[in-house]
Amino acid sequence: SQTIHQWPATLVQPVGSPLSLECTVEGTSNPNLYWYRQAAGRGLQLLFYSVGIGQISSEVPQNLSASRPQDRQFILSSKKLLLSDSGFYLCAWTPSSYEQYFGPGTRLTVT
Amino acid sequence: AQSVTQLDSHVSVSEGTPVLLRCNYSSSYSPSLFWYVQHPNKGLQLLLKYTSAATLVKGINGFEAEFKKSETSFHLTKPSAHMSDAAEYFCVVSDLATDSWGKFQFGAGTQVVVTP
Numbered sequence: 260s261q262t263i264h265q266w267p268a269t270l271v272q273p274v275g276s277p278l279s280l281e282c283t284v285e286g287t288s289n290p291n292l293y294w295y296r297q298a299a300g301r302g303l304q305l306l307f308y309s310v311g312i313g314q315i316s317s318e319v320p321q322n323l324s325a326s327r328p329q330d331r332q333f334i335l336s337s338k339k340l341l342l343s344d345s346g347f348y349l350c351a352w353t354p355s356s357y358e359q360y361f362g363p364g365t366r367l368t369v370t
Numbered sequence: 371a372q373s374v375t376q377l378d379s380h381v382s383v384s385e386g387t388p389v390l391l392r393c394n395y396s397s398s399y400s401p402s403l404f405w406y407v408q409h410p411n412k413g414l415q416l417l418l419k420y421t422s423a424a425t426l427v428k429g430i431n432g433f434e435a436e437f438k439k440s441e442t443s444f445h446l447t448k449p450s451a452h453m454s455d456a457a458e459y460f461c462v463v464s465d466l467a468t469d470s471w472g473k474f475q476f477g478a479g480t481q482v483v484v485t486p
Contacts, residue, residue, distance in 0.1 A: 303476045349413055357402055357421055361413035
């Protein structure tokens with residue numbers, strides 16, 4: 260069966276520090292991968308999606324970037340965090356173009 | 371363009387009574403529709419999906435939803451609420467005719483509170 264992992268589960272970082280969040284999927288190949296952010300009291304915002312290695316599309320211009328160095332690995336990064344980057348970050352994958360399956364999330368607090 | 375509206379931001383029900391979460395969508399073609407549940411500090415879990423098969427869709431944990439094209443609705447119901455149903459619920463639409471890579475449009479969410 261397929262599983263999706265995210266780490267770390269929680270992270271507290273000072274303003275101006277770098278960020279790296281990792282997402283990996285097991286048990287499938289060539290999935291579509293997605294990064295979402297969920298700010299407090301708000302819905303989900305799609306940040307990036309990828310349909311293959313090295314193929315990244317950005318939905319919202321911001322302080323973040325994404326990379327897909329391997330088929331089942333998706334990384335969210337920032338060179339310098341802002342306070343507004345705080346939130347709950349969710350990675351998701353889809354086996355097709357129908358349902359998406361979500362990881363457990365990373366709670367990021369920027370101080 | 372596709373969009374989804376969840377008509378209630380908060381719903382409060384007593385344990386053992388029915389639950390109704392309302393969702394209306396807008397889509398230019400034949401949409402796929404989903405309901406997800408999110409417990410605090412957890413990822414989203416798929417409850418059920420509609421992808422142009424039967425209009426009455428049964429999901430996990432006793433939930434079901436009915437696709438009504440004439441009303442552009444996809445309401446989620448459960449006959450008897452359980453304390454463990456307290457969570458946030460998201461209605462989602464995806465339209466493969468306009469987004470072949472499966473872009474999701476999320477509703478704003480409905481917070482469900484279950485009282486003993």
